[in-house]
Amino acid sequence: MSVDWKRLRCEHLGEAHPRLLPPSLKLPILPAAVQEFNRLADDPEASLVDLGRVVESDCGLTAQLLRMVNSAALGLKKKASSAQQAIAVLGVRSVRLHLLAAGMQLAMKTHKSKLINMTAFWHTNLERAFVARQVAELLGADENLAFSASLLHDFLLPMLTNELFDDYLRFSETPEDVRRPLVDFEAETFGWDHARASAHVLLAWGLPDDLVCAVLWHHRGLQLLSDVELGRTAAAAVAVAGLVPDPLRQARGGLKHLLWLHEHWPEFDLPRIAEYAAQQLHFLSPAAGQHFTLQRRLEKYTAGLAEK
Structure with a gap:
């Protein structure tokens, strides 16, 4: 089924409107x-x-x-x-x-961030991109689109956390068991979230509607995977990869959602995908040896279960 990305982008985002961001924000x-x-x-x-x-x-x-x-x-x-x-x-x-x-x-x-470890930030983005590529392959979707959108979807966060440091610090210091997802916190605090803001910037740069939509919806997780129209697209792959935990801990339960998907989708072999992502990450970035990869998270989770 062909997806009319321009129609979806117009319905859910409208035209480019990067002015919703703070005027003093310096874009890359x-x-x-x-x-x-x-x-x-x-x-x-x-x-x-x-x-x-x-x-x-x-x-x-x-x-x-x-x-x-x-x-x-x-x-x-x-x-x-x-x-x-x-x-x-x-x-x-x-x-x-x-x-x-x-x-x-x-x-x-x-660019540097007062709140985000930039090395960990980029390594997480790369790892998510390789996870998205694998999920896109399983879905029969555009693997290159999934890879690029996953690598890009958080690109505004280092600048936003600098410009609006006190607000994002308040989010990061909130205990995880009572913390709302970052996009909900942003919407309530600023009237927009980084996913929507990033989509507007990419649209203003003249980038394709399918890429813009994938960035816009990257926090919709398993919900997008079950969507009738979008569930077998690169956007769904990006949303699944967005569940991989990140340094800012944007959403709770990402790993649990991935484990649930592993149990309910036979083709989604999470340990294999995590191993693949770690291998590719270390190929592209040899300095990523200390990165706490999804593969290591799974190993720690499995070891914890064995001890119980």
Whole structure:
């Protein structure tokens, strides 16, 4: 069943309205090469050579893109050695999504947060992205879209937690057993939440409606998986991956929901998916050795059960 993403985006988000954010908030700036690639990607006259040259004008972006596309996650028989080869093998749309994720990661390297450990933040985002890719494969959905949306959906949080530090500190210091989900806290405190705000920013940047919607709904968890229209889309995969616990502890019970899904969906082998995500994380980020992965969380949970 084909999904009319533009209709859904118009119904649930409307047009781009990034002004709902604090006016003093400094948004990350995508590398010029990513912005130019986005423009050329919509030009039917643009050639692979033109697109490849745009990417390769930024050495850091090229290296990041090739590292992503050559990871075992994509299973390419022949490794890409240039941006043009990556585009030829994966297609313009897939490379556009990977470039966006790589560009955002590079743009965020200069940002620091007074509340969030940025190393743990990015490692969690990467791990979630690999979980989303696996779930998308099970659903027969767009794996590259799921990967990119999962990598991007929390990109505003480091800046928001700096700009509105006292409010987010109040959230983080609330005991977990009585804490509301972060999006509920944000909606009550600010009149918006980071998922909606991020979707508006991505829409203002001219990014595809399916990506925008996946970011918008990334906190809907298992609810989206059971949705008649969206349950077999990349957006559902992103929502499932969003249950992986994160440093800010945005929602309670994420691990329990994943374990429930493991028990009730035979194809959803949580230990295998967690192992895969950990392996891919360490390939893309060798410094992630100390990261408390989903795999380690499961091992700790299992050990705790054995002791009872």
